[in-house]
Amino acid sequence: MITVRPMQAADIEGVIALQKRAFPKMPPWTRRQLRLHLEHFPEGQLVALDRTGRVVGSASSLIIDWDPSEQLASWSRITGNGTFKTHDPVRGRTLYGADIGVHPDSRGMGVGAALYQARRQLVVRFNLRRIVAGGRIPGYAEVADAMDAETYIQEVAKGRLKDTVLGFQLAQGFRVRGVIPGYLPCDKASCGYATLIEWINPAYHGALGRPAA
Numbered sequence: 001m002i003t004v005r006p007m008q009a010a011d012i013e014g015v016i017a018l019q020k021r022a023f024p025k026m027p028p029w030t031r032r033q034l035r036l037h038l039e040h041f042p043e044g045q046l047v048a049l050d051r052t053g054r055v056v057g058s059a060s061s062l063i064i065d066w067d068p069s070e071q072l073a074s075w076s077r078i079t080g081n082g083t084f085k086t087h088d089p090v091r092g093r094t095l096y097g098a099d100i101g102v103h104p105d106s107r108g109m110g111v112g113a114a115l116y117q118a119r120r121q122l123v124v125r126f127n128l129r130r131i132v133a134g135g136r137i138p139g140y141a142e143v144a145d146a147m148d149a150e151t152y153i154q155e156v157a158k159g160r161l162k163d164t165v166l167g168f169q170l171a172q173g174f175r176v177r178g179v180i181p182g183y184l185p186c187d188k189a190s191c192g193y194a195t196l197i198e199w200i201n202p203a204y205h206g207a208l209g210r211p212a213a
């Protein structure tokens with residue numbers, strides 16, 4: 001049984017341990033960063049726990065003021081170098097998914113789906129227009145010599161190639177809006193690229209005095 005709830009300060013060590021297992025070739029969140037996430041937007045930080053109370057998944061997010069006609073900036077710029085000081089609940093109508101991770105031993109058990117569902121519920125609760133994220137494409141490095149990132153993403157979307165992350169995101173109702181070069185340089189498996197993915201909130205009812213983006 002998996003339980004998803006808002007992250008608490010007591011979960012910080014568990015989230016860092018999870019990050020190290022989920023993304024062994026990338027730096028995990030620091031304690032300072034996670035404390036700042038809780039300070040800026042506690043509702044947007046989620047953890048998934050197994051029946052023993054161990055953190056087996058986490059999702060970090062913030063609200064941003066994003067123009068959908070523009071490209072998504074790099075991960076570092078959007079997140080304020082991981083501090084979430086860019087969180088903008090006043091003007092923002094977009095939930096930005098900064099990170100989501102699942103422990104390798106718990107993959108295939110519905111942890112990722114539960115975290116995505118919790119994010120969708122968060123968007124409805126705050127009456128946000130959408131979720132966007134820079135999605136990893138960890139299978140790309142294996143074929144990068146044969147095709148560019150855009151072609152790879154198209155092939156995955158058509159079902160001709162498999163990518164565990166992108167395939168899962170498409171199954172969760174996201175659509176690919178574009179490709180972001182240099183999004184996360186430390187992500188060698190994705191060759192630094194990311195997909196610009198989006199999920200539109202069907203329950204969004206606009207904002208007083210503001211047109212819906």
